[in-house]
Amino acid sequence: MDKQCLIDCLADELLNLILFFLVVGSEEVSDGRISRRGLILSAIKRNGSEANFPRGEKSDLDRYRLVCKRFMRIATPRKFRHFTLRFSRDGFKRLNELVDMQLACHTRHFTYMVRPFYLGRDWENFLADVSLDHHSLSEIHRLRLADQKFLVENANDLAALKRAMSFFSSLQQVKLLRLQDQADEEILKLARRGNPERDLHLDWDPACSHAVQSLGVALLGSTCHSVRFLGPQLSPKAAVRLLHTPELVMSSLGERLTCLDVNFQSAHDVTSMMIGLSGVFRNFLLAARNLVTISVGFSADLPVSIPLEDIFNHLHWPRLRCLGIQGWKLDSAEIIAIVRRHGSRLRELRIPYVYLREGSRWRDILSVLHNEIEHLESVDLQHIDYAFHFDSEVIHGVEIPPLTSTEEEDNGLYEDERSEDTDSSYVVSAHHSQSETSDSETHQWPTQALSIGELSLLTANDLGDNGMYVKREHWGLWEKWVVSRLYV
Template identity: 45%
Template sequence: MTQNPRRIEDLADELISDILSFLLGAEHLSNTSSPINPHELPSGLNGRPAHVYGEGSEIDRFRLVCKRFLRISTPRKFPRFVLRFSQRGFQRLEDLLHMQLACHVKFFTYMVRPFYQGSGWSQFLDEADPNILPTVQVHRARLQDQTCILDNNHDRELLQKAILAFSSLQQVKLLRLQDEADERLLDQIHERPLERKLSLDWEPACARAVANLGISLLASNCTSVRFVGPQISPEATVRLLQTPSATLSALGARLTCLDVTFHSPADLTGHMEVLSGVFRDFFHAAKNLTTIHLGFATTIPLDLPLEQIFHLIQWKRLRTLSIQGWRLTSEEIVALLRRHRRQLRDIRLVSIFLRDGSRWRDVLSVLHDEMDEVERIDLREINYARHIDTPSTPNGSNAHAHGHGIGNGHGNGHGSGSAGFHHLPLSIIVNHNNSSNSPSPPSPPPSFHQAVLNTDLLTFASRGYTRGSFSPSTLDALRTLSADGLGDDGISVSQEQRQFWEAWVLSSPRKISPRWS
């Protein structure tokens, strides 16, 4: 008896979903065009424009096949939602809620502009010369948006509704948005003497956004959320001092990731010292954190003991630890690492400057000898505090920046230290044949007078090196070196030296793992 042929509709939903994954291929889902998240249309099938087929993307065409395919593909169509602080942006959010698609959103990004602060903005814009400020109409519209939203508390109301409806929510990201129109306006404010004080201020915008997101999360059923804020205003955090400890604790308990960089051109040491108790209450409650990034300006590193922020807390689920822009002792770093030696897999010490009396080789020894699970290491721009505090020479270079580099063949008081690396130049250490695992050079952070367009300064993209970044022969050779052979002179650290140290840490036999071999 002839068996009836099997058809695609006979397959289980899970198999059809897998087929859809292959069909989408390189088409990035976060950029998928939709009525909710419009983007430029991607290329179509076989190089033909997508509009030839009547739909914007492969997933759109898949959704048209039948109701079952529509049901299976809808969660893949709307995993991300980007909200701009504007009346149009909030209208799109209302459309999403009305279409009952919010339950599919996993990644929510909230983009907020600095607020127009001070009285007399309408008069100022009416008097502005369009030839000098051609974006004056843009600012009138944005000012009207801001006034309408704030007067009606529209942002808080809709954020609460949305996050309550985001039943699949995994991540909330808050981004500062600033463009050329804002820069031109700032130039006009600075050039014209004004009786009234007008400003574009990020602090009130950031404070309101953080408060509304926190209130919305607490009112929702979300219990495992990553929070990403690459440009948090430190002034906005002062309001946390008035926040009840129980509220901070309840919010901390819902987070699995805290990825925050404080954006300020000023020294934040005194500011963060005042907030030490707030960090203590929050971190004690945040027992579910798997990822922590706490960053400060690399040009003015925080001059505060590590435990005034972390308070000797141990997170049993912590897998990724990242600190940026800090003056510390090696003992402080070692103590934090040892508390998490059995679970940390990704360690990032970025722009960390050791105080006098401390040595990087002591930190490296712990990373190499004691950390059981480390798979990725990032030592970007680490150095010594004396190096950054030493006045520059007339030619613009630091007095200690030269003469201590790796591979120069000169001794430094540690016997075979520099000589050991002299035979392993960077071209050999970095496995260029494995470009998929090798990190690209980090982009410099934008200056504080430069337009900032949806900038993620240091969020958790793949950074640093893994074992796969280096050839097996290189790792084998590095295993013969001890910490005394690392060429650490206690004065300065070159870029080539940092990369050598990263490779040495990962050469430890304790790190051998099939996932990264």
């Protein structure tokens, strides 16, 4: 009779595979896909998943870790793969505990969630007045204001970040997000009704600038040398502060990046501001010679009108596979030039919300992408148009959908991104939530009557480009046509 096989006899590789299927519902799946692994799995809601457990377990992964020491050893790296830090005393306490428990070495993805800073005179007295009728709301903001003072005035946030980064030996990605909730909206409404002399407001510009500077200093003090940086809601003023950063520091930071994926969001046109930063971008991007992904975007409803090379400075990155250009008014020749410069390795191109100036045609760009960029696998042309038509729509009050945030695009750009978050319940800004709706509504294929083979027989002149405006149904058709030759 064969000896009974116990689960203890299974190899670590098999136990890891079991663990993968155990947590795949919450950790790996996004819209039925698992990054680029080629697997399509459905998340299964487990019976009893909402039950209370004696040791405070929040997931199957937690319960798996409690089975035995071996299971804990196998599951711990997955448990702490993704760490989310909120800008608060409690958040930094959790970060210090992660380091103290010698678990920081497992963290690959670090997300830093920061609230706009409290600016203006007499916030304390204002909150005291508000507490008479809105005690809970006042208490929320009183604690947040106290956290801001404690962390910033004594640089306690920077000290904790530097300490943690020095222990993040497996770090692959840093993401900076803006945190905003209903309490912020409510307190601002009350502030606007109050005494205008107080000039109370919540300002993202100093908060973002402070966070970017702190993360940069912390990274420079670490041993991390292949890091992706994602900032889907950066303040342009954070880039302006780079003017006062020593060139050697900029170069040292640029050398560590394999991805720079940023969107600069502003309620005002930042064209002139960005023109003045051309030299800063050149020094930084020249040092960032290991970039695999670079994406620079601006507000969808306020695209910049600066030459593309004022930012990219005619640089060439030999390893570049993903290129993103969003929220620009450009000539077709500018896009063609940078694409050709990286054509031998380019796999993905994202140019949503790009508007061509007079004299340029989208068909010229499409022809180059289809005929010359041999390895291109994916292209994003959502909301592209001609600048004249875009300007006329803005004048007539047509609302421009927001840029798709980097948070949503991670699933397509990077492998192994959907990992369990040790503090995943949060609320981001309205811009971010609207992006989900926009993305899901616009990525439809209205031309399914055409097969891939039929599409591949078309030329750029057959795609319906009239040189004046781009129809909504053309976005998907042109995307599909560009890569159609890969599937024939």
